[in-house]
Amino acid sequence: MNYIGSKRSLLPFLERHILEFSSPETNRAFFDVFAGTGAVGRHFKKLGFQVISNDIQHYSYCLNRAYIGINRPPAFCKLANFFSDSANGLPDKAIDRVLDYLNRLAGCEGFVYRNYCLGGTVGTEFPRQYFTDENGKLCDAIRLQIEKWRQDKLISDNEYFYLLASLIEAVDKVANTASVYGAFLKRIKPSAQKSLKLERLDIIPSQKKHQVYQQPGASLARSVACDILYIDPPYNQRQYATNYHVLETIARYDSPPLYGVTGLRDYEHQKSDFCYRSKALKSLESLIQNATARYIFLSYNSEGLMPEQEVISMMKRYGKAELRQAAHRRFRADVNRASRRYKADQVTEYLFCLEKLA
Numbered sequence: 625m626n627y628i629g630s631k632r633s634l635l636p637f638l639e640r641h642i643l644e645f646s647s648p649e650t651n652r653a654f655f656d657v658f659a660g661t662g663a664v665g666r667h668f669k670k671l672g673f674q675v676i677s678n679d680i681q682h683y684s685y686c687l688n689r690a691y692i693g694i695n696r697p698p699a700f701c702k703l704a705n706f707f708s709d710s711a712n713g714l715p716d717k718a719i720d721r722v723l724d725y726l727n728r729l730a731g732c733e734g735f736v737y738r739n740y741c742l743g744g745t746v747g748t749e750f751p752r753q754y755f756t757d758e759n760g761k762l763c764d765a766i767r768l769q770i771e772k773w774r775q776d777k778l779i780s781d782n783e784y785f786y787l788l789a790s791l792i793e794a795v796d797k798v799a800n801t802a803s804v805y806g807a808f809l810k811r812i813k814p815s816a817q818k819s820l821k822l823e824r825l826d827i828i829p830s831q832k833k834h835q836v837y838q839q840p841g842a843s844l845a846r847s848v849a850c851d852i853l854y855i856d857p858p859y860n861q862r863q864y865a866t867n868y869h870v871l872e873t874i875a876r877y878d879s880p881p882l883y884g885v886t887g888l889r890d891y892e893h894q895k896s897d898f899c900y901r902s903k904a905l906k907s908l909e910s911l912i913q914n915a916t917a918r919y920i921f922l923s924y925n926s927e928g929l930m931p932e933q934e935v936i937s938m939m940k941r942y943g944k945a946e947l948r949q950a951a952h953r954r955f956r957a958d959v960n961r962a963s964r965r966y967k968a969d970q971v972t973e974y975l976f977c978l979e980k981l982a
């Protein structure tokens with residue numbers, strides 16, 4: 625998924641410096657406390673670490689429950705029986721049959737269609753077009769079916785989150801936005817005209833028991849035991865809750881009241897301190913102070929709210945601190961170059977490294 629602040633393209637840089645700075649004998653439990661898409665946790669899971677993953681957003685929890693929490697593709701045993709009568713011409717593997725079944729469902733006019741599609745909102749105060757009508761209706765049908773299977777105890781928790789993660793990924797591919805959900809486009813763009821399609825997830829095999837949470841990071845870092853704490857907080861005023869509110873609602877499917885042109889849901893309890901200049905550094909310090917990890921790494925960049933010098937001075941009060949840097953192409957969510965707040969295409973990515981001394 626194309627996510628603000630995604631570290632997908634920085635993984636070699638992170639791996640190199642994290643492994644170089646931390647002691648190889650003790651670095652077995654890796655805590656990705658602001659996990660987002662889970663790109664960093666997934667990478668360290670592949671490297672053989674025990675991964676603990678956390679994010680305050682529910683869509684992120686679903687993605688991480690699948691990619692981090694599951695160690696082999698689910699078998700869908702109970703559903704396999706359910707499909708056995710009509711197996712003619714269907715794919716061999718249960719997992720593919722389940723995805724195929726969901727992809728072929730007839731659409732229905734549920735919450736997504738009624739609130740995020742033109743057909744469902746035309747003539748109302750706030751017409752919206754986040755998805756084509758067809759994709760909105762199919763998303764509703766799939767989301768409702770996944771929930772019903774869970775209620776009927778036909779799928780396990782792992783299978784439930786696997787399907788939700790696949791739906792979140794699929795929905796994001798056909799969203800009619802410039803990238804984030806702070807606005808939708810007036811015309812349906814070519815990628816949004818394609819049909820919504822659930823696909824298999826790339827599950828990383830592992831023998832370790834990984835943990836996934838959805839909690840405010842600061843309180844969790846106090847209680848979770850780990851060797852390496854990786855902190856990748858928001859860098860600026862843009863709250864993730866507002867930029868990804870549509871994915872949040874599809875993940876929860878809780879029919880919340882929606883507000884205004886963009887159809888925002890209430891996000892009071894998901895506001896991040898890291899989005900405020902006045903709170904960010906204090907929040908970071910309390911996270912570091914209370915963390916159980918010996919090695920702490922912070923990803924940040926040259927345009928973030930916390931000045932680099934203040935971060936490094938604060939870290940030095942807690943142990944040995946170093947700053948590693950890399951030039952990086954900027955994330956672009958807009959289409960209009962002229963109205964950009966940040967004009968440069970490159971930004972310096974920072975990795976602050978701290979070995980905490982007791």
Ligand SMILES: C[S@@+](CC[C@H](N)C(=O)[O-])C[C@H]1O[C@@H](n2cnc3c(N)ncnc32)[C@H](O)[C@@H]1O
Nearest residue numbers: 629630631658660661663679680840841864896
């Ligand atoms: C820069 S993004 C992380 C990107 C991630 N490393 C990736 O590669 O996808 C920051 C994440 O922090 C989460 N977040 C913000 N405040 C939080 C908090 N107080 N506790 C937990 N997560 C928080 C946001 O929801 C967002 O997903």
